[in-house]
Amino acid sequence: MRETFVASATELLADPRTTIVLADISAAAFAPAARRYPDRVLNVGIREQLMVGVAGGLALTGQRPIVHSYAPFLVERAYEQIKLDLDHQGVGAVLVSVGASYDRAAAGRTHLSPADVSLLDTLHGWTVHVPGHPDEVPGLLRDVVCGQDPAYLRLSTQRNSRPYGGDGALRVLRDAGPGAALLVAVGPVLDAALAAVADLPVTVAYTHRPRPFDTAGLRELAGTEVILVEPYLAGTSARVVSEALADRPHRLLSLGVGRSDLRRYGTAADHTRWHGLDADGLRRSVDGFLRTASARG
Numbered sequence: 001m002r003e004t005f006v007a008s009a010t011e012l013l014a015d016p017r018t019t020i021v022l023a024d025i026s027a028a029a030f031a032p033a034a035r036r037y038p039d040r041v042l043n044v045g046i047r048e049q050l051m052v053g054v055a056g057g058l059a060l061t062g063q064r065p066i067v068h069s070y071a072p073f074l075v076e077r078a079y080e081q082i083k084l085d086l087d088h089q090g091v092g093a094v095l096v097s098v099g100a101s102y103d104r105a106a107a108g109r110t111h112l113s114p115a116d117v118s119l120l121d122t123l124h125g126w127t128v129h130v131p132g133h134p135d136e137v138p139g140l141l142r143d144v145v146c147g148q149d150p151a152y153l154r155l156s157t158q159r160n161s162r163p164y165g166g167d168g169a170l171r172v173l174r175d176a177g178p179g180a181a182l183l184v185a186v187g188p189v190l191d192a193a194l195a196a197v198a199d200l201p202v203t204v205a206y207t208h209r210p211r212p213f214d215t216a217g218l219r220e221l222a223g224t225e226v227i228l229v230e231p232y233l234a235g236t237s238a239r240v241v242s243e244a245l246a247d248r249p250h251r252l253l254s255l256g257v258g259r260s261d262l263r264r265y266g267t268a269a270d271h272t273r274w275h276g277l278d279a280d281g282l283r284r285s286v287d288g289f290l291r292t293a294s295a296r297g
Contacts, residue, residue: 001157009068010032012142013036016040018040018145021055022042022044022069023043053085056084056089060091066141070099072112072113094151095151095153097155100155101113102257105267114256116154117152121211125150127152128209129144130208131163132189132206158189169214170214173190173205174197181227182202183205184228186229192278192279193282197283218244219244226241226250226253227253231256231277232256233259235254235256253289261275
């Protein structure tokens with residue numbers, strides 16, 4: 001996804017309204033673009049707060065800045081500047097992160113950011129895209145750069161076996177029929193979710209856009225059992241789902257990255273397993289949830 005982003009962002013520099021702002025991360029990858037557009041590929045050095053502040057100033061002049069770094073450096077370290085220099089000023093920028101929740105787990109806790117989407121969820125009017133495949137990246141990036149509102153594109157080394165695209169509305173990939181439990185998978189957790197419920201009466205829907213969440217689609221598809229699988233902090237979208245279904249009886253299982261095991265190193269695959277986001281872990285969680293539903297019935 002990172003390589004696809006660099007190529008797509010470089011193409012978008014043909015629009016003089018577009019500027020890329022970096023804090024050393026991916027500076028080498030953008031070096032050819034910097035030589036071609038020296039005034040619109042800006043590397044501020046290892047100063048992430050300044051990076052976002054510069055983007056806010058550019059946005060106030062009418063530019064559409066693309067701001068890029070690892071998720072913990074971009075969202076967590078520079079959160080105050082996102083809040084004040086973008087959100088408070090009422091200007092839009094496109095934040096693009098790599099690293100996701102634990103892609104660089106071998107680098108330790110400094111490179112883990114499972115709380116990035118929940119942090120941006122405290123602000124107003126942000127669109128959040130979590131692509132599940134590199135081929136979904138160019139269209140999503142182009143759409144948000146050509147827009148006006150603040151947007152966050154969360155890239156990962158994890159991926160599904162194929163792209164699904166779409167506009168972010170819930171897309172049904174497995175229909176288990178009326179009354180079935182509904183599982184909503186966000187971005188790159190889809191393949192594991194499909195494998196986990198392959199022989200269960202569970203409808204599976206996909207989205208790469210958790211914000212704004214497709215609440216209309218959710219209401220159309222949801223029965224009484226809803227399972228939410230997100231590749232970041234567990235429960236991040238629980239509020240949205242619960243509010244959308246507040247007028248009807250329902251049970252919600254929120255799966256994602258937990259608050260334990262984040263001090264461990266290992267690989268991304270290790271963390272996926274530790275947090276129960278591989279197919280076996282998801283199956284155990286879903287089985288327990290559905291057994292409880294059967295017992296209550």
